[in-house]
Amino acid sequence: MELETLLLSRIQFAANISFHILFPTITIALGWVLLFFKLRYNRTGEERWMEAYRFWVKIFALSFAMGVVSGITMSFQFGTNWPGFMEKVGNIAGPLLAYEIMTAFFLEAVFLGIMLFGFSRVPNWVHTLATFLVAFGTMMSAFWIIVLNSWMHTPQGFEMIDGVAHATDWSAIIFNPSMPYRFTHMVLASFLTVSFLIAGVSAFRWLIGGRTEGVRVAMKTAIIAAAVLIPVQILVGDMHGLNTKEYQPAKVAAMEGNWETSTGVPLVLFAIPDEEARENRFEIGIPKLASFILTHDWNGEVKGLNEFVTEDGEVLHPRVSPVFWSFRVMVGTGLLMLLVSWSATYMIMRRKRGVEGLPQPMLYALIGMSFSGWLATLAGWYTTEIGRQPWLVQGVMTTKEAVADVPAPLVLSTLIAYLLVYAGLLLAYIFVIFYLARKTARGESIGTTIAPSPAAVPKAMPAE
Template sequence: MELMDTLLLSRIQFAANISFHILFPTVTIALAWVLVFFKWRYNRTGDQDWMRAYFFWVKVFALSFALGVVSGITMSFQFGTNWPGFMESVGNIAGPLLAYEVITAFFLEAVFLGIMLFGFRKVPGWLHTFATVAVAVGTLLSAFWILVLNSWMHTPQGFEMRDGVAHVTSWMEIIFNPSMPYRLIHMLLASGLTVAFLIAGISALRWLMRDRSDELRKTMRVGVWMAALLIPVQIFMGDLHGLNTLEHQPAKVAAMEANWETRGNVPLVLFALPDEEARENRFALSIPNGASLILKHSADGVVPGLNDFVTEDGAVEHPPVSPVFWAFRIMVGLGFAMLALSWAAAFAMRRGRGVEGLPRPLIWLFVPMALSGWVATLAGWYTTEIGRQPWLVQGVLSTEAAVGDVAPGMVMSTLISYLVVYVVLLVAYLGVLIYLTRKQAQGSDQEPGKDDAARPETNPIPAE
């Protein structure tokens, strides 16, 4: 019983750590490339509004980057304190992949981040632009290596087990494991959508604060059109990712759909209360044949059921159904809300020729949707990670086998400490965002010469 208590608490603790941590790389991965775009537009046109946008959003990037690094370091310690079995079993694979992230991504970020944040007045314009691109490449490489490891944990290949320890037989198979391309693209698009709605939401809030600057109009257009272009691609990639998951992790898909029996003509369950004891759904609202059509592209397509993953002695070998079922629906629901709002706003802006064309209700909707990318990302992450249970590495290492022999009270005390710190940091982060937004809105009418961006003599590329 003590092991189970430690197992549950360790899982909750790691979930809390990674839930907090993932918020900030989700922002920095895409925001770095948005900053590259802002700097490129400034270099091309000499328009100071693009540098004003750059200076505002680089502060958000720096804040997010700092919290991401701090929470990432804390999370990495848990491999040794709470999950020693993970490194003991698959450390020959996980260790080098994490090292590749440090050698490639952290090198670029450590060398060029200071130039990007503080070097605009101190280095040639081309070097500042190069530093911005280098940091963006670094964030992309960091995401790549982390998602390689995470994808391998879901679809492991390129190794062999010797005395309970994984040994590499092919690094190419490990890196390009079956789910990696889908998971990587899905996450990069999620980051893009998170940043798009963050930019649009904060711009909408500034508009409601009576900011009517040209810089605001430009960033609002960037956010809206970025969201409108990325969300249909994300929906398409999500479908491909789901089909890949169906092939390699059918139990996860069965939990996502709350489908109990393997059969054809499976309905798409929109709402239900899954009952794992009775092995059925209560109060189900569904679309006939919907799941079969989505997953098999045929109304009578056979979809795996959860009952296939119960052994003869009654042991359950599928993930908990309700968390996976509801997390998946939150993610998908927010995706379609993003589609509706971004397309409605893009259409209104195109007809009305700018932000003035947006109806006021749409502007108001963008404010709460500023954090919708965070919620959708967490929901997708919970779907993926809870859906892998009871495995830590699919079919290789169970979660129970990897947990450390730590007293439950010790895990509980550190969990409470983490939660308190994370709540304080998250409130502080959001408070700083609001402060920066209000300050930017109040200073929007200042003269270009009084703004840090007003330095046209440093522009290395003449305006065209």
Template sequence: MLETLLLSRIQFALNISFHILFPTITIALAWYLFYFKVRYDLSRHPVWMRLYRFWVKVFALTFAIGVVSGITMSFQFGTNWPGFMEKVGNIAGPLLGYEVLTAFFMEATFLGAMLFGMRRLPNWLHSLATFLVALGTSLSAFWILALNSWMQTPQGHIMLDGVAHPQSWMEIIFNPSFPYRLTHTLLASGITASFLIAGISAYRLINGDEKKAPKLALRSAMITAAILVPLQVLVGDLHGLNTLQHQPQKVAAMEGVWETTRGADMLIFAVPDEEKRTNHFEIAIPNLASLILTHDAHGEVKGLNEFKELQPPVKPVFYGFRVMVGLGLLMLLISWWVAWRLLTNKNLSQLQMKSIYWMTFSGWIATLAGWYVTEIGRQPYLVQGLLKVSDAVTNIPPQNVALSLTIYTVVYLGLLFAYLQTLFYMAKNAVQVEEYSDRELKSGSKKESIDTAFSQSTDVKSTDVKSIQVKSIQVKSIQVKSAGESA
């Protein structure tokens, strides 16, 4: 049977991999909702509210699963990794507490108003609630990434009797890798949400939905992605330089560099061999790794042989990095290709529509690949230089961990299947609201209430109401005339 350490690592990897899928969407999707709401407030065009109403349901579904999976994940600090809280709990505990107090409470407080207040609250107050939910999601990311970044590049603490104590919270929070990691993650969320919105909208259009809402959503998402992806490339480069400075062993694993080299090649593909400490089947571009990492074609890149027993597992870091970068380049290509067509007012081809649809969850895959590079690349440390993974794991029997791992796996697979099924069911059965003509929009529908514009409870049109009123008057006239004749 597998040992407790390996089973606990697999279980935490499963939990974090499942959990991160949902905040990666909700952080940016909340800001999309705020954008849709502001556009409706300014224009009163009903298409913006239809976008809001559809995607707020997706947000609610995603947010709920993210909260539940986040709670179960936090339990493992006590059940599987007691050494973590014992050694660095004085720092991790407050940061997690700040996340709950400043972010989660804000999200939970105003989420109900955002979801159910469209017809009950003043319009300005509902827009404010949407903004505060979006702000709360970003604040949550701020605190979680402050902790994770501190685990990567710890500072601002002192060690007393083997336990970390905070000395400067400013240094702890704004540690050397935090600005890069926060920006990189927020951009990743924006790209993930953009391709999700575009992909679901493409799915609706492919299936015959010719309304304005999915077309406008696809346009907004793809143009946003075309802006965010190049920014992510720039931030990724800066993040890589920071990692080279503070965690050179991680960079060496990412690049597959075994010997310290000047003018290191960029490996497009290779098969790392940790036993023989070499690579097989290399496809390389000369000097490119040094150029990217040091901005000097002959710059020095430290090799894995410099770190020996402190090196991370090479294969998952090496391949994870290439998956992340490869998907990023594909996202750049597709987003620019589609955005160019949209900005030149050209219709998208079927190939373009299907390409967008196939990329619906590409952000998930790229995010997971990047997360694996970050976390596995820190091994064998749980907190860089302070706490090894093997020193933090629980001593409970491996059978117990295996049982909980099995349960988590079954439940998470079921939840993921249900989430995807529900998401596409919602897309397929999106509520279709009759479009207003340009003439009606120009003639003063600005004061029209949301209840009237987006009522889903009746199919009776105003012309039908007028017809019924006319018939009622005719019946009354006949009745009066009959009564007069009788008299």
């Protein structure tokens, strides 16, 4: 019963956080994209930038609302499913979550109304400031959550007294060894998610006849942003991997499907990990490449999974198959992003016709990639979180120690309810995005909450 409760509770929390993370992944970057649109409008006075702003601010509001609701549901589980977590490390986790609410959520909630409804009711600079503060609030929200999550992976700045963690150095807690890499990686993932979402939805609007200047400028901006950011993300991902190798070598071993500690380790492209036999079946690899990537030395030593099994047979590494495959889904999706964004940018620049130079197959490819950022983010998140097992706080507390003593059938019933509700909400969210896209493509109004008034329009300046 205990094992069933633990497994079901883990699945339930994974389902909740998987659903929740989709929406902050959009709002973190979309707020800054909206600020860019607004600043370009202020600079040039061109209506196309406000047209892009008016459409995408509605997607931001929808995403923000979904993120808030799903976040509240997720936070309840600290008490219902994982009471041991707060009992042991609540002195650290509690304040970090409180900082997120005080410095981020309140900021977003206060200025979101001005951002959505105040364009024709407040001076233009106030509306621009509100957009900046909302974007800053979403970034601060991500910062504090990543701080807590990173501390759970690389805990520092605390001491254990009577089995309870007490903070001794908040700067060490906040700026723990993996936080800079994890935060940068997440922010870039958000910008890539938003870039492909804007590019894909704009391509959809373009194909069905919504060939306005606002659609044109939004699509071009998103494609070029994706092309620039994906190589940066690959570089940051490599740096993050080296940091993980230093502090969580068992996770890296599972990601690579590497069982034995050795030198000149091959990069496994495909394999079926067999945990009972502790080996890979049908392995296809590139000789020495894993050693080169992880150590920058073709003959560098890389620890294997067998290093993390105690003499009495206790396994202290994660399940290999989920980590192994989720990592490859993340990398594969990233390479596909690179191919599509660079190809589209090349077509735009080479043909010198802007997005009108994109052939129909490329437009369909962009539509197909609309939610590719979600896929990459979830795969990366699973790699990170499953890869930490069996630890909930690395080296401090196992997941098993934190789970509540709740009957497994009760956990299962709530899990099923969550899954049904989340599936319905996710389908509705995607439907609404494309419903709004169709309406604007037909020239129908989707609201006039931020329609410009003469007093709000800045003095036009020469277009660049």
